[in-house]
Each structure stands twice: as C-alpha cells, then as structure tokens.
Amino acid sequence: MGSVPGEGAKPRIKVLVVDDSALMRHVLSEILNSDPDIEVVGVASDPYIARDKIKLLNPDVLTLDVEMPKMDGLQFLRNLMRLRPMPVVMVSSLTQKNASVTLEALELGAVDFVSKPEIDIASKLKDYAEDIIEKVKVARYATVNKLAPSTEVRCNETFISPAGNTNISSNLHFKTTDQIIAIGASTGGTEAIREVLERLPIDTPGTVIVQHIPGMFSGPFAERMNKCSAMTVCEAQDGERVLHGHAYIAPGDFHLSLRRDGARYYCVLSDHDPVNRHRPSVDVLFHSVAKYVGKNAVGVILTGMGKDGAEGLKAMHEAGASTVVQDEASSVVWGMPGAAVAVGAVDEVLPIAKIAARIVSLYEEKRP
Known part of the structure; x- marks a missing residue:
C-alpha cells in the first residue's frame, strides 16, 4: 500500500x-x-x-x-x-x-x-x-548562537603582548620548532581557529593550519588571525621553515604539507588534485605530520562539514601523536570531528573553550 x-x-x-x-x-x-x-x-x-x-x-x-x-x-x-x-x-x-x-x-x-x-x-x-x-x-542544522548586544568584531586591533614578553618574541623569531601543532577545520572554522589562536601563548610550538577557504580569502584570514594572536600568524609559503611561536595557514587552492630536513620542518605547497573534494585538504597536512613528526605532534580537528582529516588524524594517532577534536555542542557542524571519532582517531573530545589549554598541556608533556 x-x-x-x-x-x-x-x-x-x-x-x-x-x-x-x-x-x-x-x-x-x-x-x-x-x-x-x-x-x-x-x-x-x-x-x-x-x-x-x-x-x-x-x-x-x-x-x-x-x-x-x-x-x-x-x-x-x-x-x-x-x-x-x-x-x-x-x-x-x-x-x-x-x-x-x-x-x-x-x-x-x-x-x-x-x-x-x-x-x-x-x-x-x-x-x-x-x-x-x-x-x-x-x-x-548548524548551531547558531545569539549575538550579545555588546559584541563587536574582535580582530580589528593588533594583539598587544603582555609586558615583559619582548625578549621571548625576539628569541622565538628564528628558533626552530621540535614539536608541531596541526589544526584542521571547515564550516565554522574561521571563528573556532580564532578562539584557539587567541588563547595560545607566544611560545607555542610551530603550528600548521588548514581551513577550507578560497584563495582570495586565506591571506586576509591570516592577517586577521595575526591581530588576534600572541603568535606570529601568516599565510604559509613554499619552502618556509616552521618556527617556534609561529602559525602557518594554508593558502586557498594549495595543499599544505610538511617535510623534514634534519631537525627542521618546512612548509610544502602543491596544487595537486583536491582530496576529499578540498584543496587545501586537512588529510594531506595530517598525513605528512604523521610521517615526519610522529609522536612529537598534537593533532586537532575543529568544526566542519564532511570527513576531511579523519584518516589523517588516525594516521597521526597511530604514529603516537596526541589527538583532540571539538565537541558537538560547541561546533557549528560536527561532521569532521564526528568522522574522526568514528574511525577511532581521537584521544579527547573537548569544547572549543578548552582546546587551547589542552594543546598547551599536551606539548608541555612532550617537552624533554
């Protein structure tokens, strides 16, 4: 019937x-x-x-x-x-x-x-x-929150480091990183990344980031994040050395991965075919981090639709890296974090407000 x-x-x-x-x-x-x-x-x-x-x-x-x-x-x-x-x-x-x-x-x-x-x-x-x-x-079906009456755009003013950090910043400018923080995000990710970066201290290990974003938008996004963060945030350049206290955002339309030369890590950009329909792809970055950094890495997946990054985070997890994803309640879309959980790639699931502090504690634990 x-x-x-x-x-x-x-x-x-x-x-x-x-x-x-x-x-x-x-x-x-x-x-x-x-x-x-x-x-x-x-x-x-x-x-x-x-x-x-x-x-x-x-x-x-x-x-x-x-x-x-x-x-x-x-x-x-x-x-x-x-x-x-x-x-x-x-x-x-x-x-x-x-x-x-x-x-x-x-x-x-x-x-x-x-x-x-x-x-x-x-x-x-x-x-x-x-x-x-x-x-x-x-x-x-995205999570949409009410805007507080006093809310203004947060990243219009340049970040001012706390007093006394001038020497730290100077020392970090050319210091090679021995650890890597790798972050991937998509829908809702520009704000989630901001929430993480503005809470990370100036001496955070080198950080590499893939946000699904068009080419025209990645440069302004990196500039915006640089104003919000104690770290130096920039759009990644091919062959650029990854330094302590710096964050590198994948340019739109280019994959970002890492290569290692001795004790140094370098950014690699490529225009190879999209992976999981995306270029840049989180999986491309995470697989390279799993290969070259292994247990000295922390992998993070934030809000986003689809499954990009799940297999790469699993590879990082199997290589000994610590892995964290954003929880469903604080995600705009829980596609990418949920996919990573489903494949067994995740050590911890945390609200966005707690992720930066957890990243800090994880890299502190890994320091010799």
Whole structure:
C-alpha cells in the first residue's frame, strides 16, 4: 500500500534570498529550487524588505549579499543575530575588500559563505550549484548562537603582548620548532581557529593550519588571525621553515604539507588534485605530520562539514601523536570531528573553550 503524499516526508528547507541584484536573486533561486529538499519561499532586494519577509515567511536559512543598499550586509547581520538569530550563508564577490567583510560576517555568526563570479554570473554560478546547495543544507542544522548586544568584531586591533614578553618574541623569531601543532577545520572554522589562536601563548610550538577557504580569502584570514594572536600568524609559503611561536595557514587552492630536513620542518605547497573534494585538504597536512613528526605532534580537528582529516588524524594517532577534536555542542557542524571519532582517531573530545589549554598541556608533556 502506498503512503499518503507528504506523510512522514521531511519538511523542505525554507530559504529567503536577499540580494540587490535581480539576476543573482533569479539564479540563486533557480539553483536552490532545483533540489527537492529546498524551497525558496521569497526574495528581497534590500535589508528592510528582508526584515519584513523574515517575519512573514519564517525562513529556515537566509542567503545574504555582502554589499547591500540602504543598510550594508554586516549591519543587517549584526541586527539579525541580536534580535532573531538564524542560519545565514553570505554571498560574496571574490575581492580583497569583500573577503575582509565576509570574515567579519563569519565572526558575527554567519554559518558559511559562497563566492559569486565577477563576470558571467548566470553560467559560472551554476558551476558551483552543488556546493551552494550543500552549504544551505548544512546551514539549516548548524548551531547558531545569539549575538550579545555588546559584541563587536574582535580582530580589528593588533594583539598587544603582555609586558615583559619582548625578549621571548625576539628569541622565538628564528628558533626552530621540535614539536608541531596541526589544526584542521571547515564550516565554522574561521571563528573556532580564532578562539584557539587567541588563547595560545607566544611560545607555542610551530603550528600548521588548514581551513577550507578560497584563495582570495586565506591571506586576509591570516592577517586577521595575526591581530588576534600572541603568535606570529601568516599565510604559509613554499619552502618556509616552521618556527617556534609561529602559525602557518594554508593558502586557498594549495595543499599544505610538511617535510623534514634534519631537525627542521618546512612548509610544502602543491596544487595537486583536491582530496576529499578540498584543496587545501586537512588529510594531506595530517598525513605528512604523521610521517615526519610522529609522536612529537598534537593533532586537532575543529568544526566542519564532511570527513576531511579523519584518516589523517588516525594516521597521526597511530604514529603516537596526541589527538583532540571539538565537541558537538560547541561546533557549528560536527561532521569532521564526528568522522574522526568514528574511525577511532581521537584521544579527547573537548569544547572549543578548552582546546587551547589542552594543546598547551599536551606539548608541555612532550617537552624533554
């Protein structure tokens, strides 16, 4: 006997598309409506229309253009996250200015972002249809927290080290690291990485990081993290020596791995095929850390969708490294950490607020 239509069916994800471009509203709606699990319930050309339609239509997910008329996307997002927090996927052009604004949006609570091409939007955006649909689906079930009224973007001011640390910083500038901290993240990871880096001390061992991010965004992201951290944070360069007190973020569109030469570790960048659909891939980094660093490493997977990093973290674990992942409650998406737990790669599962302190205690235990 056939089931009654709609009986037991999973509700479709209701999406409101907010963009000042009529073409973008049309193309995004067409892409999202092509998936049977998604329904675009409305569109809005500016934040004021969006505000009214949110009240009327009660969407599950909002797609929001970074650059909006009447009220910029950031201010609208700030108001939204204070008054009516909901999953938001930002839509951003691949420009240096918009990269910085998008990173601020993620800090304010946006779940993720999609990049729109500068030319031939209608055809080129459809090349990313699968990615856009997946991000909206993930956003629907992401953890979204209310923004406190006093919250401001945290990384606008340069980090000022505590008094007395000048000599430590100077001594670390060329000091080779004998341990490695390796961190991987995806959806929600820009903020999770910030929470870890801003709590790590200036004398942390060399740290290598893969965040799934486009090429135009990785440089501004590294600059932003450098302002938040006592460590020196930069975008990794091919052949660069990994130093104590420094963190190296994989450039978008390049895999980051390590090689060893005697007692020194070096960054290696490559444009080989994506792994787990990603370049940079966390697995590529972690497998190299397992091979060249072994028990002298600490591996960490933070929030993110998919399973990238799970097998690499398992290889690190089997090589004697300490392994930690972010817990489900504090993750925006518990895909990558959960996958690592499922394959038996993890020593500890911790909330994001405790991960930096645990990293410190683990590398302290490993010091001779």
